[in-house]
Amino acid sequence: MAEMAVSLVVDQLVPLLREEAKLLRGVHNEFAEIKDELESIQAFLKDADKRAAGTEGDTTSERVKIWVKQLRVAAFRIEDIIDDYLIQVGQRPRYPGCIALLLKLKTMIPRRRIASEIQDVKSYVRGIKERSGTYGFQRSFEQGSSSSRGSQNAKWHDPRQAALYIDEAEVVGFEKQKDMLIDWMVKGREERTVVSVVGMGGQGKTTLAKKVFDSKDQKRYVVVFDDVWTVHFWDDFKFAAIDSKNGSRIFITTRNKNVVNSCKKSSFTEMFELQCLTQEQSLELFNKKAFKFDYGGCYPNELIGIANEIVKKWNGLPLAIAAIGGLLSTREKNLSEWQRFRENLNLELKTDTDLIGIKEVLSLSYDDLPCYLKSCLFYFGVYPEDYEVKSKRVIRQWIAEGFVKEERGKTLEEVAEGYLTELIHRSLVQVSSLRIDGKAKGCRVHDLICNMILEKHEDFNFCKHSSDDGQRSSSEIVRRLSITTIDDAFWECIHGSHVRSLFCFGNQEKSSSYFKGNSTKYKLLKVLDFEDFDLKNIPNNLGIFIHLKYLSYNNSNSGAEVPKSIGMLQNLETLVIRGIYYCELPKEISKLIKLRHLIGKTMSLIQLKNGIGEMKSLQTLRRVSLNMDGAAEVIKALGKLKLIRNLGLLDVHKQNESILSSSINEMQHLEILYIRSCFNDNESIDLNLISPPPMLQNLILQGKFKEFPEWTLDLQNLTMLRLVWPCSDKDPLQSLKSLQHLLSLYLDLYRYEGLQLHFQDGGFQKLEVSTVIRLSRVREIIIDKGSMPSLKTLRLMYLRNLKNIPTGIQHLEKLEYVYIWGVVDEFGERSSTEDWNWIMEHVPLVKILPQDYEEIKYLRS
The missing domain is CATH 3.80.10 (Leucine-rich repeat, LRR (right-handed beta-alpha superhelix))
Known part of the structure; x- marks a missing residue:
């Protein structure tokens, strides 16, 4: 995480030094020197977080942990200085003559203060760099990751080893899967085939592979590779596995679906993706472990209820259920003992030697992640437990945070979607709902993965949760706040000036009033997400959040207006307005030239008119009402949005059908189009698209349309079509x-x-x-x-x-x-x-x- 923090700061400094060279003058060289120091330190940061996470008592790992923490604090301090500079000096408009001189004098004191802060942090960074040599961190960083993993493995018991020796009677939930895999192994095609089992850590891949291996036919070769990590595995092995066309099989288990995809280049493949056990299967496995030698192998009646609660916590993960069952088999089997165990479950996971292995097995997946994916995974811990996160929502927040790096030929959204896909392929994120094209619509993380993420939040100061009971001191830097419950003590323990992202879930009435009184403490915010509760009063001073990139809120107050100060949010990329049935946007929104996504329930753009055409970064514009005078001007301006990919228009009138057709013809990147005609019109609309958007995938036409639109037949990329009431x-x-x-x-x-x-x-x-x-x-x-x-x-x-x-x-x-x-x-x-x-x-x-x-x-x- 220190690597990501440093990387984000360097990414901020590079354009600042390039674009503001003349404006910065005295502080330009200071920022440049800090950038150079950070870039040289980055060379020592690879795998630093993993090495800092050594076992308790490991002196080297403790020193590395302190060093990493100091570097992370330095990165946060530099980020604060940059953002403060941009507020005080950097983003002020430039004026000629006397006005410019007065403004220069006005900013002199902030300049001096910022210059002084830069000197302090430079000294701090130099000290960190010197200590890296003094403590010999360079030598430790140059060691291979495999040796680090091996040394850590010696400190804890790996519960997966038992899978190789488990008795057949103790296996639960794999009968159908085993039979299917055996069929793939001994029947089917004669050509060499790679058979794979994919699933998250602890899901039973090794157990299933062993059961299949014990049932294999010996007339042909079978090679089993358990727990494959590298995607280049097949490139190293394929030439040694000769295809003699006699039905040979290579059997692999892996957490990463990309390992399987790499085999497809030169071999047939069959992939079985493991699912978690059902609650019934989970109880059966738990029963076999907890009561194997007691009560005739059956639950005593008084423990059935508490057993259900304990098992439900693990969401069908066999490794955890078996370990918990085994542990409880050694404890007193009475209700009070088991209730005490359930209440202290998180503590047991951290301290009990039989359970630590579960966390370590899952941590291997985290350790294997590249740096840019670790922060993305951590983001799922911001949301409440068992929360279904909409893919587009979290992707836009990643972009606002700066986690997503540009790739040539792709939008940031496409790059971020690739990040999410990789986390899914690595079995760290679960798909909870699918779009019709098979991509993830909603997703969540397993409870055990969530627990691991929350522990990392504490270690790396990634996010402060309102349910943390004030465990973190007010002197520590907190970058993100996730609020579910609020009291006075919570606000008192937060040093608001450091916060960059604020999320509110529930406790609606109190949350809005508290935010209204504390808004000035969060002037450096980049992400503000109020989507999950009703914000009764929208702060009129929204303009103070000049760094804000993501703003989402829910407002059921029909009389509420979007404040004009929103036009000051020059860096805003996403604006989502939920709840309000009808919302008239102020003309000041047209100043938001970086805005990429503008989403509401029913929005009027009448005040924007031609201004909407200048918002050329827009990719999403959803649910815009055209039932107004001047709609033709708005529709014509929409044709200037060359990057638009998702467009939703409501209340389209017959008189504007020609202008609308012309504008849509200009949108050659359009992927989703929703058009609803005005139901008060007596005449039907006739859309005539001469060159319909070739990339269009989703099309919804609702209302009075004259005839079936023949141009839809040219849309060969169309995957979803919804026609409502065409005449x-x-x-x-x-x-x-x-x-x-x-x-x-x-x-x-x-x-x-x-x-x-x-x-x-x-x-x-x-x-x-x-x-x-x-x-x-x-x-x-x-x-x-x-x-x-x-x-x-x-x-x-x-x-x-x-x-x-x-x-x-x-x-x-x-x-x-x-x-x-x-x-x-x-x-x-x-x-x-x-x-x-x-x-x-x-x-x-x-x-x-x-x-x-x-x-x-x-x-x-």
């Missing part, structure tokens, strides 16, 4: 079937006059989700064999005249879920009397809900 009597499927990359199709055709909907052979080859709503006249749906072969979910809702289930539904072999809702009572009655089971026996879940919602009929679930 047409033609079956749209005849045209849409040519969109061969479509993954999700949503049709809400209120005005459709046809009696039949026909999915023809060869159409929609990649479609996974199909939703059909409110085709009030449709009586029959036909699905040809060869249509929608990849379909997993089929939803049919409010089809009042539908007489039967879709003809040909039995052809959809990958169908997992059928949901039919709002059909006539006759349809619902037939679902329980007619023999439809044989037609949909391949579908795991089928639900049919008639018009009478009180009587819900399930065909099968």
Whole structure:
């Protein structure tokens, strides 16, 4: 973390020295010298955090830890000086003549103070550098990481070793997985194949591999590599593993999915991604460990409840459950003893020798991370436990913090998305919800990973939590605050001037009042996230936060206005306004030329007019209402936003259809487009895009559209299409079937006059989700064999005249879920009397809900 802190400071100094050379004058050389010192120290920082995390009593690691902490403090102090300088001197407008002289005199005292602070921190940095040689840190840093890991491993017991000798009767939850892997090993193709098991530390990869290995066939070779870390593993081994076409297998277990991907370059691969145990399986494993030699191997009744609570804490991680069960097998088996253990669980993890190994196994994944990913992983500890973090939200915050480095040909958002993917591939972050294209929509970290992160927060002063009970002294530098509960003591223990990021979760009414009174203490903020509670009063002095890059808040007060002072936030990159149904943005927002994402529920840009066209950094502009005089000027200005990727427009009028078409034609980077027409218009809109955005992936058209837009057929990158109320009597499927990359199709055709909907052979080859709503006249749906072969979910809702289930539904072999809702009572009655089971026996879940919602009929679930 010291490496990241130093790197962030150097990244700030470089453009400052380049762009402000004349303005800085006296302090320019001082900043330059600090930059040079920090760059030379960076050479000694590789793996410093890992070496500082040695076992208790390790004198060298303690000295390294102190040195690293001192360097981190120095980096924080330099960052404070830079940010203070930019407020006092650097970002003031330049004026000619007497005004410039007066301003210069006014800034003289701040200049002197800043120069004095720079001298102090220079001396501090030089002392740190000298001590690195005195204590011999250079020699220790030059040693290989493997020796460091080996020395640490000698200090704690590795619980994974038992997996090689575990009795078959003690294995829980792997029977189906073992059989699948054995089939991959002994059946299938003759060519050499790499079979892999991927999962987070402690999830049971080694146990599963051993069970498969014990069942292997000896007629061909099988090589097992357990716990592979390096992505270059296959490059080193592939030439030694001769492919004699007799079904040989290379079996690997790894925490990193990228290891598997590297094998695909020159071999067939099969990958099994482990999932955590269910609560039932977790209890079974815990029972086998905790009561193996007592109570006949079964829970005593009085311990069932507390056992459930203890097991639930580990979220199905076998290594932890087995270790906890083994430990409790040696303790008194009574309710008071187990309750005491549960209440002190975090302390037990830190101190008990049988449990320390769990933390160390997980820490190996952290140690293996490159520096730029460590801070990104730490960010998940800012959010409350078990919180689902939206991917786009955390990605934008990483960018605001400066964690994301530029890469040629990519936006910062694309680079950050790659960071998140790597954390997921390394099994450190879990995907909790998916977008239709398979990318992570929401994610979270396992409780044990979260515990590890929170410990690192304390070690590195990464984040202060309001639930920390004032454990950290007010003299320590705190960079981030995560607030869930608030009291007077909490604010008193915080030295607000050092805070760069503030997150508020819950305790709504009190939080807003406290922030209103303390806002001036946080003038150096870069991230301000109030998205999870209702901020009743938006501070009028927002302009003091000139370093702010990310601002998100929730406001249900319909009379609240966005203060004009927001125009002073020259560095703002993301502005998210939740809660307010309608929000009129002040014209001052057009001054925010660095703004990349502007998101609200329903926003009016009428005061901006041409000004919106000057915000050329905008990539996201969502839910803009055009139901106003002067809408044509706003729409025309939108055509200047060449970098826009996500655009949502509401209340589009017929009279503006031509201007809107012209503006959209200019948006060649557009990926997501949402257009909703004005429902008060009697006439229908006709969008005519001569050159539609070639990168468009998601398209939503809602309202009165004259005809089905034929230009959508040119969108060969389109993966999601949502059509709501287009006015047409033609079956749209005849045209849409040519969109061969479509993954999700949503049709809400209120005005459709046809009696039949026909999915023809060869159409929609990649479609996974199909939703059909409110085709009030449709009586029959036909699905040809060869249509929608990849379909997993089929939803049919409010089809009042539908007489039967879709003809040909039995052809959809990958169908997992059928949901039919709002059909006539006759349809619902037939679902329980007619023999439809044989037609949909391949579908795991089928639900049919008639018009009478009180009587819900399930065909099968």
